[in-house]
Amino acid sequence: MAKDYCVLGIESSCDETGVALVRVTGQRPPTLLAHALYSQIEMHQAYGGVVPELASRDHIRRVLPLTREVLQASGKTLQDVDVVAFTRGPGLGGALLVGAGVACALAASLGRPVLGVHHLEGHLLSPFLSADPPEFPFVALLVSGGHTQLMQVDGVGRYQTLGETIDDAAGEAFDKSAKLLGLGYPGGPALSKLAEFGDPAAFKLPRPLLHSGNLDFSFAGLKTAVMLQAKKLAALQGCAVAALPKAVLADLAASTQAAIVEVLVKKSLSALAATGLKRLVVAGGVGANRSLREQLNQACAVRGVRVHYPELHLCTDNGAMIAMAAAMRLQSGIQRANKVYAFDVKPRWPLDDLMA
Ligand code: KG4
Numbered sequence: 001m002a003k004d005y006c007v008l009g010i011e012s013s014c015d016e017t018g019v020a021l022v023r024v025t026g027q028r029p030p031t032l033l034a035h036a037l038y039s040q041i042e043m044h045q046a047y048g049g050v051v052p053e054l055a056s057r058d059h060i061r062r063v064l065p066l067t068r069e070v071l072q073a074s075g076k077t078l079q080d081v082d083v084v085a086f087t088r089g090p091g092l093g094g095a096l097l098v099g100a101g102v103a104c105a106l107a108a109s110l111g112r113p114v115l116g117v118h119h120l121e122g123h124l125l126s127p128f129l130s131a132d133p134p135e136f137p138f139v140a141l142l143v144s145g146g147h148t149q150l151m152q153v154d155g156v157g158r159y160q161t162l163g164e165t166i167d168d169a170a171g172e173a174f175d176k177s178a179k180l181l182g183l184g185y186p187g188g189p190a191l192s193k194l195a196e197f198g199d200p201a202a203f204k205l206p207r208p209l210l211h212s213g214n215l216d217f218s219f220a221g222l223k224t225a226v227m228l229q230a231k232k233l234a235a236l237q238g239c240a241v242a243a244l245p246k247a248v249l250a251d252l253a254a255s256t257q258a259a260i261v262e263v264l265v266k267k268s269l270s271a272l273a274a275t276g277l278k279r280l281v282v283a284g285g286v287g288a289n290r291s292l293r294e295q296l297n298q299a300c301a302v303r304g305v306r307v308h309y310p311e312l313h314l315c316t317d318n319g320a321m322i323a324m325a326a327a328m329r330l331q332s333g334i335q336r337a338n339k340v341y342a343f344d345v346k347p348r349w350p351l352d353d354l355m356a
């Protein structure tokens, strides 16, 4: 690999099409030249969740215009692209195939190599794009719509799972609770917004596995508890859950958020204590949650732990994290890009499989 090269990253694993161009110069931290994102949220809203077939079709529509936008914004042309990276998994099969297919077609036509990236590794390394990047080793709290994991990260490709959810992910707990409160999709941002007006101590909701003695999570029971509480209140008022007074819904939202955040914070602290590490990285969509950030910052400050987050706009899915993860894998020498244009995506792909 030349000393100076550009990596184009394409993300299409779920409901966001993301494209980005990252420049790598020797062993210096890669720099983001430009990125562009198209969110399908509005399209899926009518259905209350992501419709996989619609997602795939929309990725097809967006990916090339976004690529043009990124090249234009960075003052580059396709000829300047040295490696094409794409999200290989995990994610929706059809959606992944769009990104992988376009990446391979582009790379083949340019005679350039491709590199398939693990979506969660993208999230994990996304704080390296921030103004305050972390240093290895660290504990990572990965909290996305589909995954909730605590990892020990010793370097690029050196990841060890410390604990993970045994059922729903934290993002799913936000999304499902929000849905039953009538807040629509995606629920996380809507629920946390409403929670600002509520009392987090209004309802006593379970903190699943809080005292389990290990670093695993479980959020499925919480969603059921929220549902039972909401139905009880609705029956008392003689209305549907979504028609409850806004103040009651806000209390429910705040109590739900408090339960999720407390578990995430306590388990992160336990992981830090168990590993003896003094650095925490929070990544994935739920990492955008304000209450989680506030409480983690507070708890870590008194323990002398540094917390790192991706830039707020890079918490949820984007192409920059995919280009960045590819760049860091190439720099570290653990993976080479190659000219095998097989676009063999992996809808299910445990992060531990990446162990270098
Ligand atoms: O990482 P991400 O964009 O996609 C996956 O890889 O899954 O995460 C999406 C998840 C959704 O569950 C969404 O509701 C949640 O992140 N989320 C939030 C917030 N913003 C996004 N959850 C709580 N508070 C937020 N502010």
Ligand code: ZN
Residues within 6 Å of the ligand: 119, 123, 144, 145, 284, 285, 316, 317
């Ligand atoms: Zn994601």
